Amino acid sequence: MPHVVVISMVDEVLKVINLKKYFTLRRGLLTSLIKREPPKVKAVDGVSFNVKRGEIFGLAGESGCGKTTTGRCILRLIEPTSGKIIFDGKDITNLSQGELKPLRKDMQIIFQDPYESLNPRMRVRDIIAEPLRIQRICKSRREEEEMVMKMLEEVELTPPEEFMNRLPHELSGGQRQRVAVARAFILKPKLIVADEPVSMLDISIRSEVLNVMLRERDTYGTSIIFITHDLSLARHICERIAIMYLGKIIEMGDVETILQEPKHPYTQALTAAVPIPDPDHKREIIPIKGEVPSALNPPSGCRFHPRCPYAKDTCGKIEPETITLEDGRLIACHLYTGK
Amino acid sequence: MSLQKLMEEHIKSLREFANTFFKNKFGVIGVAILSVFIFMAIFAPQISPYNPMDVKSIGVGKPFSPPAWIKIFNKDIPDDSVFGIMGTDELGRDIFSQIIYGSRISLIVGFAASFTAVFIGTIIGLIAGYYGGIIDEVLMRFADILLIIPGLPLMIVLAAILGPSIRNIILVIGITSWPSIARIIRSQVLTVKEMKFVEFARAAGCGDNYIIFKHILPNVMPLVYVNAAINIANAILIEAGLSFLGLGDPNNISWGMMLFFAEQYQALLRLAWWYIFPPGICILLVVLSFIFIGHALDEILNPRLRLRR
Amino acid sequence: MPLLQVKNLKTYYQTARGYVKAVDGVNFQIEEGEVFGLAGESGCGKTTVALSIIRLLPPGGRIIDGKIIFNDKNILTMSEEDIRKIRWKKIAIVFQGAMNALNPVIKVGDQIVEAITTHENVSKEDAWKRTEKLFEMVGIDPSRAKDYPHEFSGGMKQRVMIAMALACNPQLLIADEPATALDVIVQAQILKLMRELQRKMNLSMMLITHDLSIIAETCNKVAIMYAGKIVEYADTKRIFRDPQHPYTRGLINAFPSIRGPKRKLISIPGTPPDLLNPPSGCRFHPRCPYTNDKCKKIEPELKDIGERHYVACHMSW
Numbered sequence: 001m002p003h004v005v006v007i008s009m010v011d012e013v014l015k016v017i018n019l020k021k022y023f024t025l026r027r028g029l030l031t032s033l034i035k036r037e038p039p040k041v042k043a044v045d046g047v048s049f050n051v052k053r054g055e056i057f058g059l060a061g062e063s064g065c066g067k068t069t070t071g072r073c074i075l076r077l078i079e080p081t082s083g084k085i086i087f088d089g090k091d092i093t094n095l096s097q098g099e100l101k102p103l104r105k106d107m108q109i110i111f112q113d114p115y116e117s118l119n120p121r122m123r124v125r126d127i128i129a130e131p132l133r134i135q136r137i138c139k140s141r142r143e144e145e146e147m148v149m150k151m152l153e154e155v156e157l158t159p160p161e162e163f164m165n166r167l168p169h170e171l172s173g174g175q176r177q178r179v180a181v182a183r184a185f186i187l188k189p190k191l192i193v194a195d196e197p198v199s200m201l202d203i204s205i206r207s208e209v210l211n212v213m214l215r216e217r218d219t220y221g222t223s224i225i226f227i228t229h230d231l232s233l234a235r236h237i238c239e240r241i242a243i244m245y246l247g248k249i250i251e252m253g254d255v256e257t258i259l260q261e262p263k264h265p266y267t268q269a270l271t272a273a274v275p276i277p278d279p280d281h282k283r284e285i286i287p288i289k290g291e292v293p294s295a296l297n298p299p300s301g302c303r304f305h306p307r308c309p310y311a312k313d314t315c316g317k318i319e320p321e322t323i324t325l326e327d328g329r330l331i332a333c334h335l336y337t338g339k
Numbered sequence: 340m341s342l343q344k345l346m347e348e349h350i351k352s353l354r355e356f357a358n359t360f361f362k363n364k365f366g367v368i369g370v371a372i373l374s375v376f377i378f379m380a381i382f383a384p385q386i387s388p389y390n391p392m393d394v395k396s397i398g399v400g401k402p403f404s405p406p407a408w409i410k411i412f413n414k415d416i417p418d419d420s421v422f423g424i425m426g427t428d429e430l431g432r433d434i435f436s437q438i439i440y441g442s443r444i445s446l447i448v449g450f451a452a453s454f455t456a457v458f459i460g461t462i463i464g465l466i467a468g469y470y471g472g473i474i475d476e477v478l479m480r481f482a483d484i485l486l487i488i489p490g491l492p493l494m495i496v497l498a499a500i501l502g503p504s505i506r507n508i509i510l511v512i513g514i515t516s517w518p519s520i521a522r523i524i525r526s527q528v529l530t531v532k533e534m535k536f537v538e539f540a541r542a543a544g545c546g547d548n549y550i551i552f553k554h555i556l557p558n559v560m561p562l563v564y565v566n567a568a569i570n571i572a573n574a575i576l577i578e579a580g581l582s583f584l585g586l587g588d589p590n591n592i593s594w595g596m597m598l599f600f601a602e603q604y605q606a607l608l609r610l611a612w613w614y615i616f617p618p619g620i621c622i623l624l625v626v627l628s629f630i631f632i633g634h635a636l637d638e639i640l641n642p643r644l645r646l647r648r
Numbered sequence: 649m650p651l652l653q654v655k656n657l658k659t660y661y662q663t664a665r666g667y668v669k670a671v672d673g674v675n676f677q678i679e680e681g682e683v684f685g686l687a688g689e690s691g692c693g694k695t696t697v698a699l700s701i702i703r704l705l706p707p708g709g710r711i712i713d714g715k716i717i718f719n720d721k722n723i724l725t726m727s728e729e730d731i732r733k734i735r736w737k738k739i740a741i742v743f744q745g746a747m748n749a750l751n752p753v754i755k756v757g758d759q760i761v762e763a764i765t766t767h768e769n770v771s772k773e774d775a776w777k778r779t780e781k782l783f784e785m786v787g788i789d790p791s792r793a794k795d796y797p798h799e800f801s802g803g804m805k806q807r808v809m810i811a812m813a814l815a816c817n818p819q820l821l822i823a824d825e826p827a828t829a830l831d832v833i834v835q836a837q838i839l840k841l842m843r844e845l846q847r848k849m850n851l852s853m854m855l856i857t858h859d860l861s862i863i864a865e866t867c868n869k870v871a872i873m874y875a876g877k878i879v880e881y882a883d884t885k886r887i888f889r890d891p892q893h894p895y896t897r898g899l900i901n902a903f904p905s906i907r908g909p910k911r912k913l914i915s916i917p918g919t920p921p922d923l924l925n926p927p928s929g930c931r932f933h934p935r936c937p938y939t940n941d942k943c944k945k946i947e948p949e950l951k952d953i954g955e956r957h958y959v960a961c962h963m964s965w
Contacts, residue, residue: 062831075542104544117535121557127536131543172919183539202689203858203902208915229831232861232904236913259906273836275861277903279885283865286836291801 013190013223014051014074019044019083021066021073025296041295043069045247047083048322051191054221056214058238058255060228062270062292065244067227071193074225075107076100088190105135108184110213112196114176118168125164128152128183135187151182154219155212174205178212185216192217195227210237231274235259243267246295246303249322253329263325264333265308302334310335359639366639369631372624380442387436388423391592402431403611426613428597429604437592438617444593445575445625448509452574455513457520457567464524465559469532469551479525482518490515494577498586505588508581512574520566527559561640568633572626579622594618649720650677651852652701652820657714659693659700668923670696670709672876675950678820683846683853685867685884687860687899691920693876694856698822701854702735718820737767740813744825747805750797757783757793760812767816782811786841803834807841814845821846824856839866860903864888872896875921875931878950882957892959894936930962938963 021044044066051057059067073080076092085093092103108131111117118127128148131137138144152160155178168176177197184192197213198206214237217224228234234241235255242252243266251264262268265287272284287309293299299306305315315334322332360366379386404422425434467478494511501507531537532555540550581587582595583602597618601607606614659671671693678684688694699705701716703723716723718739723731743749751759757779764775780790786807797805806826813821823842827835843866846853855866863870864884871881872895880893891897898916918935921927927934933943942962950960 062833072538077538077542101544104542107542109539109542111535111539113535117539119536119554119558130540130545134540134544134549174919180539202920203860203899204689204916205919206915207902207913208917210913211915230904231832232906235906236904236910256910269833271906273832274906275836275839275859275865276905276907277861277864277888277900278905278908279864279888281864281907283836286833286840288833291803291834292831 011052012050013053013055013088014225015084015086016050016070016074017048017084017086019047019070019073019085020081021069021078022081039296042247042298043295044073044080045298047244047247047249049242049249049252051223051225053190053223054217055240056217056224056226056238058226058228058234058241059244060231060234060241061244062229064246064292064295066247066295067244068195070244071109071195071225071227075109075193077109102135105131105137105187106190108187108189108192110177110180110184110192110194110197113200114173114180115168117180118176120168122167123164124152124157124166124168124171124179127168127179128186131183131187137187147186148182151186154185154216155179155182156208157182172205173201174209177201177209181209181213181216185220185222188220189222191223191225193225193227196229197226198233199228199230231259231271243270246292246298248303248332249330250304250333251329251331253327257327257329263329263336264304264331265310265335266304302332356639360635363635363638365631366635369628369635372628373632376442376446376621376625376628379439380446383439383443387433387439389433389436391432391436391440402427402429403606403609403614404431405611406613425617426611428600428614429606434597434614434617437597438594438621440592441594441597441618442621442625444505444588444591445578445622448505448512448578448593449571449575449625449629451509452512452516452578453567453570455509456516456570456574457563459513460517460520460566461524461556461559461563463517464521465528465551465555467521468525468528469547469555475525478521482521485515485518486522491577491580494581495584495586498581503586503588505591508578508586508588511581512577516570516573516577520570523562523566524559527562528555531555531558561636565633565636565640568629568636572629572633575622575626575629594622651680651682651719652678652854653715653717654697654701655715655717657697657700657716658712659696659705660710660712661696661706662708662710663924666924669876669926670923671700672926674714674873674876674878676871676878676881678852678854680819680852681850682869683843683855683867685863685870686854686856686873687858687863687870688873689858689920691923692873693923694873695824697873698741698824698854698856701822702739702741703731704735736763736813736818737816738818739820739822740816740818741822741824742806742809742813742826745829746809746826747802747829750805750808752797754796755794756797756800756808760793760808760815763812764815778815779811782815783808785814785845786811801834802830803838806830806834806838810838810842810845814849814851817849818851820852820854822854822856825858826855827862828857828859842866860888860899861905872899875926876923877931877960878958879932879960880958881950883955886955886957890957892953892957893932893961894938894963895932898935930960 022040022042025039025041047070059070061067069078072078074085080093083093084091087103088106092100125148128151129144132144132147138147148164149160152158152163157163157175157178171179194213198209201209216222226234226238238255240253241255241258242249243258243264244250245266251258251262251267258267259271262271269286269288272286288307290307293306301316301318302320305311308315312334320332320334320337322330323337324330325336401420404420404427406424406426407421409421410416423433423435425438428434463478467475494515497511498507501511537550537554540554578593579595582593583599585599587593587596587599598615601614654674654676657671657674661668661670674697676684686694686697700711701723711724714724718734723734750756757776760779760782761772761775764770764778765772779793783790783793788804788807800808826842827838830838839862845851855863857863867884869882870884870887871878872893873879874895880887880891880896887896888900891900901914902916904913916935921931921934929945930943930948933939936943948960948962950958952958
């Protein structure tokens with residue numbers, strides 16, 4: 001397939017069009033003889049969105065909704081089944097890993113678990129310098145060292161000389177995560193996928209790491225895809241947000257619009273379920289029951305309809321298309337499509 | 340606690356490692372025994388009183404002479420019927436010198452064969468575990484076949500075909516004992532490759548070779564060390580076994596071969612215990628020393644064992 | 649008379665490098681029918697408090713000092729046999745991730761029946777009937793008692809664990825992060841269920857969590873723990889409206905909320921101390937913005953500043 005070069009709207013760093021990722025389940029020899037089609041988990045099933053330059057875009061939902069898979073597909077860490085990923089005006093969906101290498105300079109990732117994301121046998125200086133070395137940015141060791149030191153200062157691991165030669169186990173969880181932030185930002189990427197970057201940290205440390213990340217973002221104008229299950233946190237970090245349910249985006253728009261006046265019944269339930277640190281707050285009644293069904297056999301029509309308090313006949317039959325409402329939000333729900 | 344954190348806890352500078360190692364009783368005993376044998380092997384020409392193959396010493400000692408110190412218990416034995424510290428063999432050669440030179444063969448074969456096996460096993464384990472899919476499938480099935488075939492008969496056949504020489508014995512042992520190592524390494528690779536730092540490296544544009552050698556190999560090395568130590572013990576036993584069956588290199592005296600000749604010349608019937616015990620005990624001690632060292636390494640490097648204590 | 653009184657509890661863990669002072673002089677009490685919240689970050693000792701109450705400490709853990717008075721009896725001086733009579737029958741506990749504690753090869757109902765029959769002298773039939781009633785109570789169709797654990801979702805399993813905890817009508821239910829591993833909607837459902845059951849059965853409850861918003865929603869009273877000590881202890885509304893200790897303030901400021909004004913999240917600098925060698929004086933002083941010399945030297949006591957609002961801080965607020 002020829003590479004389609006899309007002339008970009010300058011203010012969009014990433015455009016995802018109808019992205020799908022189906023995982024094929026491995027089966028035993030016997031079952032594969034009986035049934036022809038192997039079972040597929042539709043982890044991501046037709047997701048479209050774009051990320052503006054310098055924007056923090058939230059991707060939120062419960063576990064298993066496909067938010068992490070979407071993030072990894074965007075970086076081509078796993079191969080999407082179909083759809084298009086246009087990064088910085090260039091279609092990267094079908095590039096080989098070799099062709100991608102120079103582009104990797106501009107997209108990075110931060111992971112959730114600070115204990116698993118740093119190689120236990122490498123020193124902090126080598127961990128942070130790794131992207132520099134792979135992309136062959138520095139001409140000398142001195143230059144590399146200077147860049148690493150500057151980065152350590154930026155993430156407030158000071159004095160940098162003290163942290164340079166440490167091994168990961170000599171750092172606390174928060175410090176590790178700052179190393180991960182430094183490593184992701186050292187190439188001044190255009191896009192960072194931050195997959196629950198603070199959800200394993202204690203509250204008192206969490207905001208420190210977040211603030212470091214936000215300041216780096218301000219310095220370099222990096223766009224961030226902030227993947228999270230924590231809507232309260234998303235509200236404070238993101239500018240726009242997409243709510244995912246079983247592999248689909250069901251509502252998307254400005255973060256305050258979506259979280260303060262949710263329109264989709266699922267978003268309504270989700271926002272109502274978030275506990276609020278205020279003892280005077282009267283909890284809203286959560287209208288939905290049950291738990292997220294398996295992505296192996298998702299419900300027909302609107303995937304939310306078996307749990308939806310407003311479900312009609314059409315909901316079980318026809319999948320709602322995504323429409324734009326007057327306030328600019330996108331929503332996929334028959335309550336608003338008029339069907 | 341995540342595996343990662345456990346692994347990190349066991350990364351220590353060499354000095355710290357040595358400290359923990361020498362706190363371990365097994366480790367200390369193992370190293371002590373082994374250093375005696377290594378000393379023997381290195382300084383064999385200086386230590387051994389005679390040339391082990393020197394039949395001329397018949398002039399001094401008769402065939403099957405018991406060791407000289409036997410006279411403490413039985414003064415009636417004539418002086419010319421006893422010889423040296425460990426007596427003589429069927430040709431009147433000095434057994435003590437043979438034992439000293441024999442340590443060379445045992446250790447060389449042990450180290451070299453184990454190195455071969457660990458080298459092949461590690462490479463195959465890394466490749467199979469990292470790439471997975473059809474490559475993994477093919478390599479592991481091949482390993483399974485080698486594992487299923489009874490080891491000793493295969494080695495006997497191979498040794499017989501290749502002919503008796505040290506190099507061939509090393510090859511035979513190396514080729515037949517890598518599969519179990521490959522399996523162990525592969526399972527560890529499967530765990531490590533799912534870790535996020537590997538994914539980050541990929542996201543940063545690292546190639547497969549870089550990831551395998553920079554990120555995965557260092558994290559499976561502890562396992563490699565443990566397996567190497569235990570494998571040396573195994574290799575020494577196999578060498579002794581093959582030599583005892585007469586498949587050893589006749590130009591180089593080894594403990595297994597001493598037992599082979601002892602058996603051939605009916606040392607047992609002649610009650611020539613000084614011919615049988617020394618090589619037997621030496622094999623036992625060297626093997627034991629490596630097993631102790633392997634055990635100690637395992638306890639230090641393997642988090643699960645440590646937690647149990 | 650309160651149902652449970654914890655007085656000057658000290659629980660240390662012995663390690664190769666010395667004693668970890670996980671709980672170091674903790675005082676609080678739980679009245680009948682009260683929901684008491686114990687909040688703090690990981691490693692502050694909150695779970696150790698719970699384990700000390702039921703005397704199920706992991707190897708190396710030892711209660712050094714203090715009293716735990718439950719129904720007028722000191723749990724810490726009881727024989728192992730007596731404590732076994734109290735555990736689960738009088739004081740039940742639901743752990744974080746308890747749902748993974750179900751045996752995968754035994755039917756869920758049978759697991760509860762077995763638990764009931766080992767603790768109480770009842771027939772299998774009666775125990776089964778009670779199990780079905782319990783299932784109904786926690787909102788699961790009783791016919792599902794015949795299913796195996798893997799046929800339940802995470803939230804359902806947690807409901808089963810709650811049912812099991814309530815099987816013998818305990819007086820006190822200790823819930824250690826009961827909903828942490830679950831998704832928000834399920835978490836809200838579980839917490840709602842627990843609140844309802846608590847009210848219906850007039851249970852006393854001790855809720856241990858790191859999440860202040862859950863405390864705000866569920867508890868009447870709350871104690872904030874930091875590095876093995878309670879730093880503030882009061883009525884929940886008071887704590888949130890008028891936090892006194894700098895750590896409590898820091899925590900509340902660090903908590904994002906989905907409602908109310910949007911503000912910058914403020915962090916507490918530094919990291920929690922190593923409990924092998926806790927800082928001298930006030931344990932929070934290395935991270936506190938108001939530290940003075942006194943804080944470094946003298947340990948502040950938990951003092952009532954009025955209306956049973958206890959604070960351990962030298963600053964006179």
